[in-house]
Amino acid sequence: MSSPIVSIKGLRAGFGPTTVLHGVDLAVGPAEVAVLLGLNGAGKSVTLRVAAGLIPAWAGTVRLGGEDVTTLPAEARVGRGMAHVTQGRHVFPGLTVEENLRLGAYTLRRRDRSRYAAVLDSVLDRFPRLADRRRQLAGTMSGGEQAMLAVGRALMANPRVILVDEPSAGLAPAAADALVETLRGVHRSGVAMLLVEQNVTFALDLADTVHVMRQGTVVHSAPRQRVDQDRLTAELGIGRLLKGGTR
Template identity: 40%
Template sequence: MLLEVEGLCVNYGHIEAIRDISFGVPEGTVTTLIGANGAGKTTTLKTVSGLRKVRAGTIRFEGKDITAMSPYDRVKLGISQSPEGRGCFVGMTVRENLDMGAFLRKDRKTAAYREDIDRVFTLFPRLQEREKQTAGSMSGGEQQMLAIGRALMARPRLVLLDEPSMGLAPKLIQQIFSIITEINEQGTTVLLVEQNAAQALKRSHEAHILETGEIVRSGTGAELAGDDAVKAAYLGGDV
């Protein structure tokens, strides 16, 4: 198991945001967390990446306890995040944003680094077209591509994607999800938080449903997509 979360509890002040959740992310998979707004999905990702303190529980990456580890050190281990809201550096160019994603790397003048830039541009040709354009002048969809590309520049073993389809047009949503599948097929494990449950489950090996800070259902993406109760609650009655 690449990532193991066990008995995780996280508070915002006196409010319990996550209550005793446990799940794993097998290496090589797309694992998805779905649920309504406020269910604790984004908090879970932020806690895995080290941006939220743990009240109780354990997080392990490749068997190593990282519960108290800094976000910086988690990136060094191989965990990278594309945050909700994209978080692009709006005054910087596309290339500068991608370079920021690789801030820990010492190989920026090597062929390996150029190969990773080329990989991002192959996944997202629009970014190559906009390489010298500032992120703030780009569309929401282009910024989402940039946020994912920036996360990949850290060469992560595990990439955390938080609501990658939020605010995008239907055609672009399909494109983003196809690229997520491609990223996974290229060898990167994905932990995905997504409101578009139908698209997410279609591409997930494993999935978990959160309600008010607790995991209430788990299964393969196909199992949850085919469950009548899940369909009614999250998929508009159908996939």
């Protein structure tokens, strides 16, 4: 694999006296979709939050494009090309769709204001429903639309990698399917992705690489086509899900 966009090594973190991550190692290559799977409490979302800078790392390193960003605040990591779509979407409910998107471009507009219009157009082209609702308050939209807005807002920063946490949670099946297509489109445009997802079918539908976590460590990593089926079944407590190497 060429130099990874995101490289996490020996990551330890937790809350108060509780250690949640016991030395996580993983990497996300350029334009790769890496999926983190595991049971509840395995530390998947905490890994994402530490990588994004929302939770401090106790030990280990997070590198973004080769640069050590372990001690940088979350807002500085966005400027360096790391976007994060959090669990529960977290759009700004009292702002309009367009204002949400403009805030997503906060760092882009500071770096190069002239690119804003083109990035906005490309996001609105990708999400026509958002274009139709530019003036609508985000808090009044459906869960599926808010999920689209959250992804669109992340793209407004023109990121190199997006961390996506449980995007399908709480969505109706049709909305989840639409979201898979959206994320696939984002992937095709060359943006790398580190995805945490409880819905294994949803996750495997997108994955290039699969990482399985248990009790705060990565216990199995492999390209999607070469995932150890029995290991996956045992770790996740599910039946066989992979049906060959094609999508």
